[in-house]
Amino acid sequence: MSVIPQLMAGFSTALNLENLLSAVLGCFLGTIVGILPGLGPSTTVALLIPVAFAVRPDTMLIMMCGVYLGAMYGGSLTSILLKVPGEASSALTAIDGFEMARQGRAGQALAISAIGSFIGGTLSVVALTVVARPIAQAALRFGPSEYFALMVFALVMSATLIGKSLLRGFLAVVLGIMLAVIGSDLQTGVPRFTLGISELLDGIDVVIVIIGVFGVAEVLYYLLHERRVLGERLALRGRLWLSRDDWRRSAPAVGRGSVVGFLAGVMPGSGSTLGSLLAYAMEGRFGRARRTLGTGAIEGVASVETANNAATGGALIPMFTLGIPGSGTTAVLLAVLLMYGVQPGPRLMIQQADLFWTVVASLYISNIILLIMNLPMIPLFVKILDIPARFLMPAIGVFAAVGAYSINRSVADVWLVFFFGLLGYTMRWAGMPPVALVLGMVLGDRLEQSLRQAFILSNRSFEFLLRPITLVLLSVTVLVVVLDIVAKTRDRRRAAAAPGSPG
């Protein structure tokens, strides 16, 4: 059966008034959820479940997908303007995005993140339309050992990319993984490092760590080291819209981000944070912004925001075709499908063709809705930067505290968020990149679980390291480290040779 007529039928259902309104509502809710730290898309989608009994399956799924996509758009907003990322997947946006805002280019950062999100989101739906089935089957070849290698690769990337010292990058990643281990062990339920505190049994919430080491740490940094800036405002320079040069620099990053993000999303259980990290790593290795990444490079924002949206389309493939959720949000979506009596799996695209194609069509529509909703709002959003920094910085601190409190309505989380703020700030004493800690924490769980599963599957030996895909990934990882050592040594020599530069 050909795809086009089915997709057209899907569009005609998705465009009826009820479904269109639920898409708009979902996008709007999702954007708000993305802006607020502490309230994630998976929680919001779960909160919508009771509504599901009142409406038809297609309407419900459309609204939930709108929330999912909207959260990805909204997450970039506070990352760029306040350096308080709402979700893990937009943590990397905060690096170059906030730097751009400091340089007076907040408008451009917001514009490219909306456009990149649109392009990444739409391309991944196109891919979902065309190659859903074969891709899902290929993704199944990724077993625990391949996952383990992929996690090692991703973590080594995050250690080497940011900051000047390899060892300090690695230490930051290891600290992050150490934090991820805290709580009940996922396989045996044994408590680890809980020190007898029952609140720690569930582990530490990643979002609290992110808000702390980014938002609170940034406030501390400003109050203690940038007193001169406090009297000023983060002024906007020139126009808000992208220049020809911005377009030229962003285009390749958006392209790479779309592909990397989509592929990362397809692999069950990896999702958009991994996609955004790998896309950022691509820019750091192969992009034209190799040297400027982290200092307000538009390529950094473009690649991350494109990739985390491209991953949403990718993550729907294993959910629909194999019944395997690729992220927390798709897991809730899967539960909703089952609730309606829809059996996901290879036959879903045939038996429930109407529903499937309606949802796919609604994804195209939601991406357009979000672009239309977000672009005209940019001049409004950047008004926040008209507030002088002496008012803005303490206000960000309070915003971070409320965000942390609202996750579990617990004052203990406020203590934690301030503690991680202190940690993120003192890491900068030693030149350790806080973002490497965050990525270590996000990916640490899966690193350990895949290692243990792979160990079991290869008869309690480390032979799994020799499987072809695993071996290739690990070899590339080693190569990256060697190349990085060579490059950093050369940079240091050059800096030492240049007269008048501090070591």
Added chain:
Amino acid sequence: MRADRVFVALLLVISIAYAFEATRIFNPPAIADPLGPRAFPQFLGIVGVVLCIAILLGRPAEDGLPITPTVLREMASILAALAAYTLLLPRLGFVLATTGLLTAGFAYAGARRPVIPAVIYAVLVHLLFTRLLGMRLPTGILPWL
């Protein structure tokens, strides 16, 4: 003594404690899961110790922040303010505690009239979270807010 060294030395102590605490994790009989919950954190602790020692023996950080006694003194007072805020949050309620913290914060950052913006911001955030988003913040001694 550079702040860089002090911080990494602190991390070294934490890593040692982490590795030690890891040996106390209960390892259930390894029928299904031969590596168990203990091996990985032990490995992490050891890697952490090795990295800290390597950093302490190597060059100082190139891009570390300059830490002076003034910075440390100011940091201590900011941390004290944050601790006081967190302690008073459930007792005084969100609006009062936040007004206090923001007044101090704005004044510290150089604002000449800090009180009114602090009140406005605290009330606005409170209304946004409680009325618009239906979340509950500590009310404390002002039950109507």
